[in-house]
Amino acid sequence: MGSRPPVRQEEQMVYLTRDELQRMMEAVSINAIMEYKRRMVTPAIQEPVRKQRDIRTKFWSVEGHSINGFTPDAVACGGEWGESGRVVFRCSVLKIWDLGFVVLDGFELLSGGEILRMAINLRNDRNRRPLQTFRAYNVAHRGSNGELPEETSAAYMRAIEEGADFIESDVLASKDGVLICFHDVNLDDTTDIANHTEFSDRKRTYEVQGANITGYFTVDFTLEELKSLRVKQRYSFRDQQYNGKFSIITFEEFISIALDAPRVVGIYPEIKNPVFINQHVKWSKGKKFEDIFVETLKKYGYEGSYLSKKWLKQPAFIQSFAPTSLTYISNLTDLPKIFLIDDTTIPTQDTNQSFREITSDHYLDYIKEYVVGIGPWKDNLVTASNNYLQTPTDLVARAHAHNLQVHPYTFRNENQFLHFNFSQDPYNEYDYWINKIGVDGLFTDFTGSLHHYQEWTSPFSSGEKDAYNLLDKIVAMISKFKHS
Amino acid sequence: MGSRPPVRQEEQMVYLTRDELQRMMEAVSINAIMEYKRRMVTPAIQEPVRKQRDIRTKFWSVEGHSINGFTPDAVACGGEWGESGRVVFRCSVLKIWDLGFVVLDGFELLSGGEILRMAINLRNDRNRRPLQTFRAYNVAHRGSNGELPEETSAAYMRAIEEGADFIESDVLASKDGVLICFHDVNLDDTTDIANHTEFSDRKRTYEVQGANITGYFTVDFTLEELKSLRVKQRYSFRDQQYNGKFSIITFEEFISIALDAPRVVGIYPEIKNPVFINQHVKWSKGKKFEDIFVETLKKYGYEGSYLSKKWLKQPAFIQSFAPTSLTYISNLTDLPKIFLIDDTTIPTQDTNQSFREITSDHYLDYIKEYVVGIGPWKDNLVTASNNYLQTPTDLVARAHAHNLQVHPYTFRNENQFLHFNFSQDPYNEYDYWINKIGVDGLFTDFTGSLHHYQEWTSPFSSGEKDAYNLLDKIVAMISKFKHS
Numbered sequence: 001m002g003s004r005p006p007v008r009q010e011e012q013m014v015y016l017t018r019d020e021l022q023r024m025m026e027a028v029s030i031n032a033i034m035e036y037k038r039r040m041v042t043p044a045i046q047e048p049v050r051k052q053r054d055i056r057t058k059f060w061s062v063e064g065h066s067i068n069g070f071t072p073d074a075v076a077c078g079g080e081w082g083e084s085g086r087v088v089f090r091c092s093v094l095k096i097w098d099l100g101f102v103v104l105d106g107f108e109l110l111s112g113g114e115i116l117r118m119a120i121n122l123r124n125d126r127n128r129r130p131l132q133t134f135r136a137y138n139v140a141h142r143g144s145n146g147e148l149p150e151e152t153s154a155a156y157m158r159a160i161e162e163g164a165d166f167i168e169s170d171v172l173a174s175k176d177g178v179l180i181c182f183h184d185v186n187l188d189d190t191t192d193i194a195n196h197t198e199f200s201d202r203k204r205t206y207e208v209q210g211a212n213i214t215g216y217f218t219v220d221f222t223l224e225e226l227k228s229l230r231v232k233q234r235y236s237f238r239d240q241q242y243n244g245k246f247s248i249i250t251f252e253e254f255i256s257i258a259l260d261a262p263r264v265v266g267i268y269p270e271i272k273n274p275v276f277i278n279q280h281v282k283w284s285k286g287k288k289f290e291d292i293f294v295e296t297l298k299k300y301g302y303e304g305s306y307l308s309k310k311w312l313k314q315p316a317f318i319q320s321f322a323p324t325s326l327t328y329i330s331n332l333t334d335l336p337k338i339f340l341i342d343d344t345t346i347p348t349q350d351t352n353q354s355f356r357e358i359t360s361d362h363y364l365d366y367i368k369e370y371v372v373g374i375g376p377w378k379d380n381l382v383t384a385s386n387n388y389l390q391t392p393t394d395l396v397a398r399a400h401a402h403n404l405q406v407h408p409y410t411f412r413n414e415n416q417f418l419h420f421n422f423s424q425d426p427y428n429e430y431d432y433w434i435n436k437i438g439v440d441g442l443f444t445d446f447t448g449s450l451h452h453y454q455e456w457t458s459p460f461s462s463g464e465k466d467a468y469n470l471l472d473k474i475v476a477m478i479s480k481f482k483h484s
Numbered sequence: 485m486g487s488r489p490p491v492r493q494e495e496q497m498v499y500l501t502r503d504e505l506q507r508m509m510e511a512v513s514i515n516a517i518m519e520y521k522r523r524m525v526t527p528a529i530q531e532p533v534r535k536q537r538d539i540r541t542k543f544w545s546v547e548g549h550s551i552n553g554f555t556p557d558a559v560a561c562g563g564e565w566g567e568s569g570r571v572v573f574r575c576s577v578l579k580i581w582d583l584g585f586v587v588l589d590g591f592e593l594l595s596g597g598e599i600l601r602m603a604i605n606l607r608n609d610r611n612r613r614p615l616q617t618f619r620a621y622n623v624a625h626r627g628s629n630g631e632l633p634e635e636t637s638a639a640y641m642r643a644i645e646e647g648a649d650f651i652e653s654d655v656l657a658s659k660d661g662v663l664i665c666f667h668d669v670n671l672d673d674t675t676d677i678a679n680h681t682e683f684s685d686r687k688r689t690y691e692v693q694g695a696n697i698t699g700y701f702t703v704d705f706t707l708e709e710l711k712s713l714r715v716k717q718r719y720s721f722r723d724q725q726y727n728g729k730f731s732i733i734t735f736e737e738f739i740s741i742a743l744d745a746p747r748v749v750g751i752y753p754e755i756k757n758p759v760f761i762n763q764h765v766k767w768s769k770g771k772k773f774e775d776i777f778v779e780t781l782k783k784y785g786y787e788g789s790y791l792s793k794k795w796l797k798q799p800a801f802i803q804s805f806a807p808t809s810l811t812y813i814s815n816l817t818d819l820p821k822i823f824l825i826d827d828t829t830i831p832t833q834d835t836n837q838s839f840r841e842i843t844s845d846h847y848l849d850y851i852k853e854y855v856v857g858i859g860p861w862k863d864n865l866v867t868a869s870n871n872y873l874q875t876p877t878d879l880v881a882r883a884h885a886h887n888l889q890v891h892p893y894t895f896r897n898e899n900q901f902l903h904f905n906f907s908q909d910p911y912n913e914y915d916y917w918i919n920k921i922g923v924d925g926l927f928t929d930f931t932g933s934l935h936h937y938q939e940w941t942s943p944f945s946s947g948e949k950d951a952y953n954l955l956d957k958i959v960a961m962i963s964k965f966k967h968s
Contacts, residue, residue: 144907147907241870413899415897423630424722425910425936427911428932428933448907456941
């Protein structure tokens with residue numbers, strides 16, 4: 001980025017009087033609300049994301065202030081260095097709807113003393129909409145990776161916009177020990193590493209969980225080098241237009257996306273391949289991957305047991321396939337943990353235990369002291385034959401009997417992932433798992449679809465509910481006077 | 485069927501006293517209601533359908549009669565000759581839900597004087613739930629062909645169960661002039677004709693709409709021969725387990741499925757390839773394909789203009805790509821007609837007019853005298869680029885300005901048919917076409933999905949609506965006494 005000075009956020013933050021805020025608000029028209037929601041939201045999130053190094057996007061609660069008779073729930077503001085070398089300042093007024101939020105309108109202003117004064121500092125965490133806890137959790141698997149390249153800021157921001165309860169991430173490490181959000185231990189399948197000839201000598205073959213893998217490994221690249229790569233869509237049948245547009249993000253950047261959300265959104269990070277990472281990356285003072293992972297969570301205020309007051313303010317689940325990591329971490333934090341369970345043929349990566357062993361009543365008795373739930377592959381909870389689901393196994397019932405939650409993975413809209421029971425309709429699959437099987441959380445590539453399903457069939461808040469409440473009150477009042 | 489005597493429906497119909505009905509009802513348990521809906525309904529419809537020649541299935545309204553405290557909306561009854569040579573009689577008690585109906589339980593009894601007396605004759609058409617007319621029509625394209633082989637009785641019964649407003653069919657003719665429900669002029673792609681060596685000498689090459697096609701044509705087979713074939717699923721990525729189980733049905737059988745539905749379900753038949761059919765099939769007294777088509781509709785009581793009292797009792801839309809057929813038919817019946825519009829490169833099959841010509845304001849002015857709407861391919865209403873929808877054309881607006889409805893085809897759940905705008909979610913596509921484009925009806929391969937979408941976002945009848953109505957009444961009453 002050459003000699004451009006970084007934008008210091010503090011420079012832009014000034015307090016406005018209520019009148020000044022009102023005048024600014026009145027400059028914003030609400031014509032755009034009639035525009036198609038998806039078309040509007042997409043460019044609004046892309047622009048800041050593309051220039052994410054220069055820009056700091058924040059959501060500011062301005063509840064109670066009216067724009068042309070319309071009350072916004074939040075204003076998103078960010079400053080960046082424009083082509084002219086001056087600071088370009090952008091604001092977007094947002095309205096929170098039941099189904100995510102829409103951008104009402106945006107305006108762009110050039111820099112200057114007057115303009116900087118327009119920044120708003122009305123953030124009010126206490127008014128953020130809380131995490132819903134009455135229905136199964138919508139866990140945005142690698143963000144909204146059905147639409148955008150996985151584990152990028154764009155995928156996570158879209159997931160928040162679409163109604164995720166939690167944003168989910170795989171945490172690995174760079175050569176210089178920085179925690180990053182990335183699924184595979186190697187960069188080959190989901191980045192443009194193949195085009196970076198400057199790294200062609202970094203190809204290696206390593207043993208990962210008992211198998212030799214050849215490729216470019218995150219642990220052989222510094223964060224700065226990783227940041228020069230761009231992420232791409234994993235599946236050929238999904239939208240490729242965002243390939244090459246977004247960088248790998250750090251675990252800290254991931255956390256800050258969750259904390260900056262206009263409502264309470266939890267995080268759901270996985271300690272990914274801990275045996276491999278501890279083999280290849282070394283931290284000072286003999287610290288392990290797991291130590292750095294928990295230190296990072298603590299640095300940002302994540303603490304407290306499941307459903308505690310602290311937890312509800314900044315909810316987090318820690319997930320891992322490695323029992324040793326989970327038991328080790330249980331000495332470092334009381335944040336709730338989820339024990340991931342791999343396919344029936346794959347032993348645990350650290351303790352070499354079989355699927356049969358770790359799903360036994362005996363083992364559930366043991367692990368429930370360390371974790372609040374399990375995260376199995378859904379096809380092992382209900383096996384399929386000829387692409388038809390069979391009778392469910394007893395694992396969900398046994399987990400529930402051990403007071404363990406069940407968060408199966410991974411739900412995907414595309415019909416090649418759907419069993420014929422569901423008539424090529426992902427909503428039928430959600431209906432089955434939520435209402436028939438009774439799971440407590442769902443890892444989905446399509447947070448928007450799961451959110452629609454849940455809002456339509458079990459709304460978080462709705463006019464109908466209010467009408468019923470009012471009706472109940474009236475009935476209660478009238479019934480006192482009934483003829484006896 | 486050899487020497488087996490046909491089952492005469494009248495033999496089975498006797499009147500029951502209320503007490504006798506009650507005793508019969510009490511024999512039926514409601515345990516089965518807890519079973520998963522889809523699993524229950526499927527075998528219940530398959531069994532009678534497989535033996536459709538022997539069986540006559542009817543829905544009998546028994547509203548007001550209670551089974552173990554549960555009031556059924558209908559009882560389905562049918563008799564057939566069992567393996568033993570005796571009449572086997574089956575009843576299923578049904579409960580109509582917002583989303584189709586579920587089978588509560590079924591029981592099977594052997595024949596005999598006592599048993600025949602148990603048949604119920606309480607059909608009461610006046611109480612059937614009417615056609616909804618306040619939201620876009622759910623047109624079950626070739627039945628629920630996303631799940632079952634197209635245009636079979638099973639596909640149509642499933643569509644009715646899933647909430648179709650109309651069941652849609654292509655009407656062709658057999659060699660002996662019987663109207664049948666079948667899409668292609670040849671049998672090759674969706675039947676097991678290739679396995680029927682007795683017909684191997686029937687292969688022909690005919691000109692159909694200007695192109696030569698080689699194969700086995702319906703017009704070279706008598707109805708009896710066509711009935712010996714079995715239908716199969718058109719698409720390889722859909723469920724193949726029902727291949728070889730269902731026959732081609734006649735137009736009259738199709739009509740009787742609609743008339744036997746437990747609520748008012750319309751029909752939406754297409755006069756398919758009329759030029760070709762009139763070339764190859766001849767009827768007595770010089771009658772044309774179109775004459776026989778309308779005679780059949782009249783025989784079953786279909787008549788009346790759009791939304792007339794007669795039409796609402798037995799709703800029907802007549803569809804055709806051929807303007808000449810539509811204008812000819814307009815002299816025979818005042819049933820509403822829909823003018824189908826093919827892809828931009830394909831001229832009309834009878835008048836050889838271009839897409840541009842038949843979508844001009846001038847032509848819409850002309851055709852609106854004969855039809856109530858148009859049925860275009862949806863990609864010609866909103867064109868796509870790189871699998872992204874572009875700005876909509878003005879055709880919907882111009883059709884509406886001419887007081888013409890717009891019923892685009894064809895909506896399919898599978899992501900290979902969905903534009904990326906919709907995030908691999910068919911419900912997003914419905915949202916766009918219904919709420920943004922404002923179409924009046926949708927041809928869908930997945931009636932169940934469209935019905936879910938519409939029930940969730942714009943319910944036909946619901947507790948919420950009742951609560952609101954009650955609330956409105958209370959408010960109206962109370963407001964009279966308000967302090968002024």
